Amino acid sequence: MRVAVLGGDGYCGWATALYLAKKGHSIAIVDNFIRRQWDHELGVQTLTPIRPLSDRLRIWQELTRQQIELFVGDVTDYDFLSSSIKAFEPEAVVHFAEQRAAPYSMIDRKHAVFTQVNNVVGTLNLLYALREFQPDCHLVKLGTMGEYGTPNIDIEEGYITIEHNGRKDVLPYPKQPGSFYHLSKVHDSHNIMFCCRIWGLRATDLNQGVVYGTMTDETGLDEALINRFDYDDVFGTVLNRYCVEAAVGMPLTVYGKGGQTRGFLDLRDTVRCVEIACMNPAARGEFRVFNQFTEQFSVLELAHMVQTAGQKLDLEVQVEHIPDPRVEAEKHYYNARHSKLVELGLKPHLLSDSLLDSLMNIALRYRERIDASKMMPQVYWREAHNTRRQQATATASPAASGPPLTEVGATTDRR
Amino acid sequence: MRVAVLGGDGYCGWATALYLAKKGHSIAIVDNFIRRQWDHELGVQTLTPIRPLSDRLRIWQELTRQQIELFVGDVTDYDFLSSSIKAFEPEAVVHFAEQRAAPYSMIDRKHAVFTQVNNVVGTLNLLYALREFQPDCHLVKLGTMGEYGTPNIDIEEGYITIEHNGRKDVLPYPKQPGSFYHLSKVHDSHNIMFCCRIWGLRATDLNQGVVYGTMTDETGLDEALINRFDYDDVFGTVLNRYCVEAAVGMPLTVYGKGGQTRGFLDLRDTVRCVEIACMNPAARGEFRVFNQFTEQFSVLELAHMVQTAGQKLDLEVQVEHIPDPRVEAEKHYYNARHSKLVELGLKPHLLSDSLLDSLMNIALRYRERIDASKMMPQVYWREAHNTRRQQATATASPAASGPPLTEVGATTDRR
Numbered sequence: 054m055r056v057a058v059l060g061g062d063g064y065c066g067w068a069t070a071l072y073l074a075k076k077g078h079s080i081a082i083v084d085n086f087i088r089r090q091w092d093h094e095l096g097v098q099t100l101t102p103i104r105p106l107s108d109r110l111r112i113w114q115e116l117t118r119q120q121i122e123l124f125v126g127d128v129t130d131y132d133f134l135s136s137s138i139k140a141f142e143p144e145a146v147v148h149f150a151e152q153r154a155a156p157y158s159m160i161d162r163k164h165a166v167f168t169q170v171n172n173v174v175g176t177l178n179l180l181y182a183l184r185e186f187q188p189d190c191h192l193v194k195l196g197t198m199g200e201y202g203t204p205n206i207d208i209e210e211g212y213i214t215i216e217h218n219g220r221k222d223v224l225p226y227p228k229q230p231g232s233f234y235h236l237s238k239v240h241d242s243h244n245i246m247f248c249c250r251i252w253g254l255r256a257t258d259l260n261q262g263v264v265y266g267t268m269t270d271e272t273g274l275d276e277a278l279i280n281r282f283d284y285d286d287v288f289g290t291v292l293n294r295y296c297v298e299a300a301v302g303m304p305l306t307v308y309g310k311g312g313q314t315r316g317f318l319d320l321r322d323t324v325r326c327v328e329i330a331c332m333n334p335a336a337r338g339e340f341r342v343f344n345q346f347t348e349q350f351s352v353l354e355l356a357h358m359v360q361t362a363g364q365k366l367d368l369e370v371q372v373e374h375i376p377d378p379r380v381e382a383e384k385h386y387y388n389a390r391h392s393k394l395v396e397l398g399l400k401p402h403l404l405s406d407s408l409l410d411s412l413m414n415i416a417l418r419y420r421e422r423i424d425a426s427k428m429m430p431q432v433y434w435r436e437a438h439n440t441r442r443q444q445a446t447a448t449a450s451p452a453a454s455g456p457p458l459t460e461v462g463a464t465t466d467r468r
Numbered sequence: 469m470r471v472a473v474l475g476g477d478g479y480c481g482w483a484t485a486l487y488l489a490k491k492g493h494s495i496a497i498v499d500n501f502i503r504r505q506w507d508h509e510l511g512v513q514t515l516t517p518i519r520p521l522s523d524r525l526r527i528w529q530e531l532t533r534q535q536i537e538l539f540v541g542d543v544t545d546y547d548f549l550s551s552s553i554k555a556f557e558p559e560a561v562v563h564f565a566e567q568r569a570a571p572y573s574m575i576d577r578k579h580a581v582f583t584q585v586n587n588v589v590g591t592l593n594l595l596y597a598l599r600e601f602q603p604d605c606h607l608v609k610l611g612t613m614g615e616y617g618t619p620n621i622d623i624e625e626g627y628i629t630i631e632h633n634g635r636k637d638v639l640p641y642p643k644q645p646g647s648f649y650h651l652s653k654v655h656d657s658h659n660i661m662f663c664c665r666i667w668g669l670r671a672t673d674l675n676q677g678v679v680y681g682t683m684t685d686e687t688g689l690d691e692a693l694i695n696r697f698d699y700d701d702v703f704g705t706v707l708n709r710y711c712v713e714a715a716v717g718m719p720l721t722v723y724g725k726g727g728q729t730r731g732f733l734d735l736r737d738t739v740r741c742v743e744i745a746c747m748n749p750a751a752r753g754e755f756r757v758f759n760q761f762t763e764q765f766s767v768l769e770l771a772h773m774v775q776t777a778g779q780k781l782d783l784e785v786q787v788e789h790i791p792d793p794r795v796e797a798e799k800h801y802y803n804a805r806h807s808k809l810v811e812l813g814l815k816p817h818l819l820s821d822s823l824l825d826s827l828m829n830i831a832l833r834y835r836e837r838i839d840a841s842k843m844m845p846q847v848y849w850r851e852a853h854n855t856r857r858q859q860a861t862a863t864a865s866p867a868a869s870g871p872p873l874t875e876v877g878a879t880t881d882r883r
Contacts, residue, residue: 131577162546162596166589173588173655174581177648181577184852205637206630215621215630215642220801222620224642227630228658233592236662240588240655243643247651251795251849380666386635434666437599 056331057141059083059128059179060149061121062106064281065195065264065323069147071271071278072324073331074119081122081141082106083134083150088281091157095441097285097427100297100419101267104277112277128175135182138190145191145331146183150175151241155199155232155379156287156432160439165233172237173244180248191334192245192256193327198316198346198389200239200260202229203382208389211258211342226342231381232434242342249340256339257330261323262316262346265292266408267415269321280320282415285427287441291352292317292404293412294428295359299370300416301423305360308430309377311353312384316346316391319402329397344391347401362409366417378430471746472556474498474543474594475564476536477521479696480610480679480738484562486686486693487739488746489534496537496556497521498549498565503696506572510856512700512842515712515834516682519692527692543590550597553605560606560746561598565590566656570614570647570794571702571847575854580648587652588659595663606749607660607671608742613731613761613804615654615675617644618797623804626673626757641757646796647849657757664755671754672745676738677731677761680707681823682830684736695735697830700842702856706767707732707819708827709843710774714785715831716838720775723845724792726768727799731761731806734817744812759806762816777824781832793845 056073060066061082074080084106092098104112110121122141126133128150138146151172152158158168176194183190201208204227213226225246228239245256267282283289284297295305318326326345335341350358356372363370377383395401402408416423432439471488475481476497489495499521507513519527525536537556541548543565553561566587567573573583591609598605616623619642628641640661643654660671687695698704699712710720733741741760750756765773771787778785792798810816817823831838847854 162592165596166592169588169592169655169659170585173584177577177581177584181580181852204639206632206635206639213630213632213642215628217621217628220621224619224621225644227628227639227642229640230658230662233659233662236655236658239658240584240651243645243651243654244584244648247645247648252852437596437667 054331055079055142055144057081057083057138057143057146058149059146060151062086063088063149064283065320066149068269068272068280068320069149069324069327070121071113072269073328074113074121075117075271076328081124081143083124083126083128083137085125085127091288095285095287097287097424098422100282100284100416100422101279102422103279103281109278112275116274128178129171131178131181134178135186138182139186142187143190145193145334146179147193147327147331148176148179149195151195151237152234154288155234156430158232158234158237159432159434160441161437168234169237169240173240176241177244180245180254183254184248184252188252188254189337191331192254193330194241194245194256194258196238196242196258196260197235198260198262198344199235200228200230200242201226201389202231203385203387204229205386208344210344210390210393211260231379246340249338253338255335255337256341257335258340258342259326259330259345260342262318263290263292264318264320264323265290266320266412268411269324286430287432289428292355292359295356296412296416297423298428299359299363299368300413300420301425302369303425303428304371304373305356306428307353307356307372307374308379309374310383311356311374312351313381314349314351314385314387316344316349316389317404318346319404319408321402322347322399325399326394329394329399333397343393344389345394346391348403349387349389358404359409362406362413366410366413378433380434469746470494470557470559472496472498472553472558472561473564474561475566477501478503478564479698480735481564483684483687483695483735484564484739484742485536486528487684488743489528489536490532490686491743496539496558498539498541498543498552500540500542506703510700510702512702512839513837515697515699515831515837516694517837518694518696524693527690531689543593544586546593546596549593550601553597554601557602558605560608560749561594562608562742562746563591563594564610566610566652567649569703570649571845573647573649573652574847574849575856576852583649584652584655588655591656592659595660595669598669599663599667603667603669604752606746607669608745609656609660609671609673611657611673611675612650612653613675613677613759614650615643615645615657616641616804617646618800618802619644620801623759625759625805625808626675646794661755664753668753670750670752671756672750673755673757674741674745674760675757677733678705678707679733679735679738680705681735681827683826684739701845702847704843707770707774710771711824711827711831712838713843714774714778714783715828715835716840717784718840718843719786719788720771721843722768722771722787722789723794724789725798726771726789727766728796729764729766729800729802731759731764731804732819733761734819734823736817737762737814740814741809744809744814748812758808759804760809761806763818764802764804773819774824777821777828781825781828793848795849
């Protein structure tokens with residue numbers, strides 16, 4: 054199958070591109086490297102030393118004799134995107150090419166507007182390009198479980214049957230997203246659903262949970278293929294950040310009470326879910342939604358799991374509650390269905406001690422690259438303008454030489 | 469009360485600005501005149517000869533001794549918008565400043581992207597400007613009944629109580645908008661709801677039906693204050709277009725079967741509803757939704773009403789079904805609640821014979837300005853690219869001199 058992976062230089066995109074290539078599919082990566090640019094803007098870097106994409110692709114080819122095509126450009130540039138679609142003629146397009154960090158979208162007005170325009174226009178362009186040049190192609194779009202928010206009823210997969218005043222209909226599940234980023238995904242979902250209806254496009258929206266892990270069989274083939282591992286306050290996902298905090302002896306920073314419960318999944322399941330979606334395309338005109346996660350945890354539960362895993366590695370790990378920079382329920386009902394991908398063959402990698410060990414070992418292995426000043430939240434939802442002031446270079450990396458940082462306030466939860 | 473009317477040079481905006489001024493409120497209009505620019509782009513003009521805004525405001529002041537302030541600029545320009553908010557210090561902002569025509573948004577990709585970026589960014593800018601400089605100001609936002617689509621259950625006002633698997637919650641009513649324009653309003657609604665939650669802003673979303681009529685007491689004070697009356701295939705709303713078709717002896721163009729049922733209201737109720745919203749502000753942190761229409765009709769019912777009204781004026785009016793350029797259900801269940809504004813004091817002007825007479829008389833009065841070539845649909849939802857080719861000037865106005873146009877196909881329904 055010919056699969057174009059938009060955003061194939063990013064965290065999930067890179068792992069997906071290699072996984073699908075290894076499975077024998079013909080892969081093209083479309084990317085403009087803006088994800089690397091954001092690292093420069095924020096003064097952070099991935100824990101793992103990733104190579105330039107040209108190196109990555111060359112080494113992949115040397116190792117596997119497989120060539121991955123590359124289209125360098127911005128999906129918000131329609132001439133570029135449509136000509137890439139015309140040239141590659143994909144049977145499936147996997148669309149990761151969006152700004153994907155909630156805190157980034159909440160920095161200030163410019164970042165909010167950028168995130169929504171970038172994501173919405175990129176997806177609109179893709180919808181038009183498919184309509185015009187590849188109408189039978191299956192759009193596999195990365196959404197997020199965050200589109201649903203935390204309703205007080207069970208979350209279904211995209212749609213809900215509502216009985217009301219004696220009548221009944223199946224309607225899109227109501228959305229209560231929690232950041233300008235999550236809102237952009239809701240906007241995308243509505244736009245895609247509409248285009249499936251009017252143009253007969255086929256699309257699968259993968260409402261993905263929070264991804265953890267960095268290794269897949271493919272990215273592990275060679276150090277040059279290593280994947281991103283973000284732990285900073287803006288792009289770092291919670292479990293990755295906890296592992297890094299544990300590795301440098303910082304307390305795990307739990308936002309607020311820590312009852313915030315979300316769906317989570319291993320990166321190895323992300324790539325498999327995308328494959329399942331590609332191999333089982335939506336029908337023409339169908340807008341299908343899969344909830345793509347394998348387990349749900351509260352962020353406090355995760356902290357305690359990391360604490361326990363750390364103890365096995367002789368790390369003393371504290372759990373600290375800090376004021377929640379976000380506006381969200383810190384304790385709430387949460388029960389989200391996630392059976393469609395399992396029905397299609399997903400065998401989940403559940404979060405285990407060994408995975409936590411491996412994550413923590415990665416954090417320890419690259420310990421000297423950790424900038425401990427980049428983990429405390431600097432973006433607050435209630436503020437209209439957050440200045441992420443760059444600290445002086447001389448004090449930027451206390452973790453590499455200094456003592457563990459424990460200056461963080463609030464209550465300390467030693468379990 | 470100090471009220472800023474964004475988009476105050478437009479159809480609903482102008483009538484609203486004058487109505488609120490007459491009621492004694494201090495009014496500022498914020499507009500960039502892009503609505504007039506779209507007329508030039510499309511080669512159409514309002515049936516009624518509207519004056520430049522500077523003339524309108526000067527004459528209003530001469531007649532009433534009331535000065536309406538004017539800020540000329542684009543709400544997508546944050547420096548302009550925020551400085552206007554700072555300078556005027558409104559207690560309420562009525563936000564009409566969006567691209568509001570579904571067909572315009574469906575012309576092609578550029579118009580779709582323009583509509584969504586223009587509307588979403590304008591509203592995001594307004595939310596940030598209020599947060600930063602006028603956080604207690606009440607945002608009165610024009611949404612549309614088209615956000616809901618045509619579900620097979622009753623439509624509620626913004627929210628619906630859902631019981632599911634033994635639990636219950638009140639959630640945003642599911643949205644199924646039918647054009648890139650309607651989608652932009654759904655995006656806005658989600659963005660505004662979020663900002664009320666995180667920043668404690670107060671907002672009322674007026675999900676307005678299709679507006680008809682052109683006269684209010686204020687716009688009728690002087691010919692120089694006359695309001696827009698759009699009848700073209702892109703910006704013309706259905707009842708206005710029917711009246712113009714009847715006036716020039718063209719068959720009324722019903723899209724498809726004509727069972728498309730929508731909420732409608734008189735322009736005089738639009739202005740009153742906005743006043744009601746302003747005088748009864750939402751609480752801090754509240755995102756309130758009112759369905760702003762007074763009656764629901766199918767487009768075929770409306771055609772028959774215009775036919776009957778025309779006969780009284782000795783006009784022979786035919787009703788013709790033409791292929792529906794849109795993708796929509798041509799027959800469907802529709803029952804939408806609209807009680808909140810009535811509970812707050814709205815006394816509807818229901819669609820009556822006399823109103824239809826007055827509309828038709830306006831069409832007859834300005835008959836020589838009618839361009840009969842601009843009423844047939846030229847924008848098709850199923851196409852990715854519609855060329856609205858400008859007809860040669862020599863043949864552009866057959867209605868002014870030639871016979872009634874009856875070349876339109878499909879079945880003819882003579883009742």
